[in-house]
Amino acid sequence: MAYLFESFAGWKEYAEAKKMALHEVVLEYEHEQKGRSREEIYTGLSRAWDVMKDAVRTGLEEDMTSRSGMINNGAKKVYRYPKAVLSVEFQRLIARALAAKEVNSCMGRVVAAPTAGASGIMPGVLFTLQELHAIDDQQILDAMLLAAGIALIMEQKASIAGAVGGCQAETGTAAAMGSGAIVFCLGGDTDQVFNAVAITVQCMLGLVCDPVAGLVEVPCVVRNASAAAIANSSAQIALASVSSVIPVDEVIEAMGEIGASMETRYKETALGGLAATKTGQAIAKKVLIRDIEMLPDQDAV
Numbered sequence: 001m002a003y004l005f006e007s008f009a010g011w012k013e014y015a016e017a018k019k020m021a022l023h024e025v026v027l028e029y030e031h032e033q034k035g036r037s038r039e040e041i042y043t044g045l046s047r048a049w050d051v052m053k054d055a056v057r058t059g060l061e062e063d064m065t066s067r068s069g070m071i072n073n074g075a076k077k078v079y080r081y082p083k084a085v086l087s088v089e090f091q092r093l094i095a096r097a098l099a100a101k102e103v104n105s106c107m108g109r110v111v112a113a114p115t116a117g118a119s120g121i122m123p124g125v126l127f128t129l130q131e132l133h134a135i136d137d138q139q140i141l142d143a144m145l146l147a148a149g150i151a152l153i154m155e156q157k158a159s160i161a162g163a164v165g166g167c168q169a170e171t172g173t174a175a176a177m178g179s180g181a182i183v184f185c186l187g188g189d190t191d192q193v194f195n196a197v198a199i200t201v202q203c204m205l206g207l208v209c210d211p212v213a214g215l216v217e218v219p220c221v222v223r224n225a226s227a228a229a230i231a232n233s234s235a236q237i238a239l240a241s242v243s244s245v246i247p248v249d250e251v252i253e254a255m256g257e258i259g260a261s262m263e264t265r266y267k268e269t270a271l272g273g274l275a276a277t278k279t280g281q282a283i284a285k286k287v288l289i290r291d292i293e294m295l296p297d298q299d300a301v
């Protein structure tokens with residue numbers, strides 16, 4: 001029977017016992033659980049990768065103004081800004097994560113990896129990684145499989161939904177997937193990949209879900225950019241074999257414990273945090289009035 005993705009320690013043990021690469025264990029799981037052939041799985045991954053790349057391009061080339069007006073072509077502004085804070089590569093990473101997420105906020109096509117709210121992180125990370133290190137498409141697809149295994153365990157041990165575990169569960173999981181994928185593509189071993197996951201999650205613990213007006217726009221879009229940056233910083237640390245000290249399974253358990261104890265107002269209810277600020281409330285009121293005005297006239301029916 002295929003490995004059931006209950007823990008990172010178990011995943012490592014299983015892969016070593018069966019002499020399989022980490023992503024091959026996910027491939028076996030997908031095949032056994034869903035009855036899909038290897039070819040079908042890779043075809044699906046390839047389609048998802050195309051959608052991710054399209055989302056980055058769309059966000060950087062087309063008008064990205066959301067109905068609320070809170071999202072207004074921020075990715076393009078970042079991409080074209082003449083001064084790079086660190087490097088042009090870092091600037092592009094940030095712009096691409098923003099771009100793909102803006103496409104989601106403007107109702108465009110994205111891959112939920114693992115959720116729509118966090119849909120800019122993997123495209124931003126993988127697009128930049130491929131460009132910088134000339135990673136071939138097959139390795140990117142294998143990295144996506146590996147990332148799916150990371151998300152499977154995080155879902156079981158904690159959560160991947162903001163409504164259940166706060167934003168740490170959504171953008172935190174996507175950042176962990178991205179970080180693991182980077183280390184994998186750059187030749188890291190299992191311990192380095194899992195350390196990248198652990199370090200990433202350590203940096204995102206406690207992040208609440210507080211979307212203004214209940215729309216997945218603010219702070220969601222900018223959190224996709226910061227999560228992409230954390231994925232990269234954690235990968236850099238893990239590749240050098242710097243230990244996370246707390247083993248990855250325990251880090252994810254801590255994330256689950258924090259999510260479970262988080263107050264409901266910080267779980268996508270738009271009742272706390274940024275959503276509850278004076279400005280956040282004023283925006284929510286404006287969005288509500290506009291939505292009521294747009295309702296069909298009942299008398300005219």
Ligand code: SF4
Nearest residue numbers: 117162167170209220
């Ligand atoms: S704030 Fe909430 S809705 Fe926005 S990305 Fe985070 S988890 Fe998703």
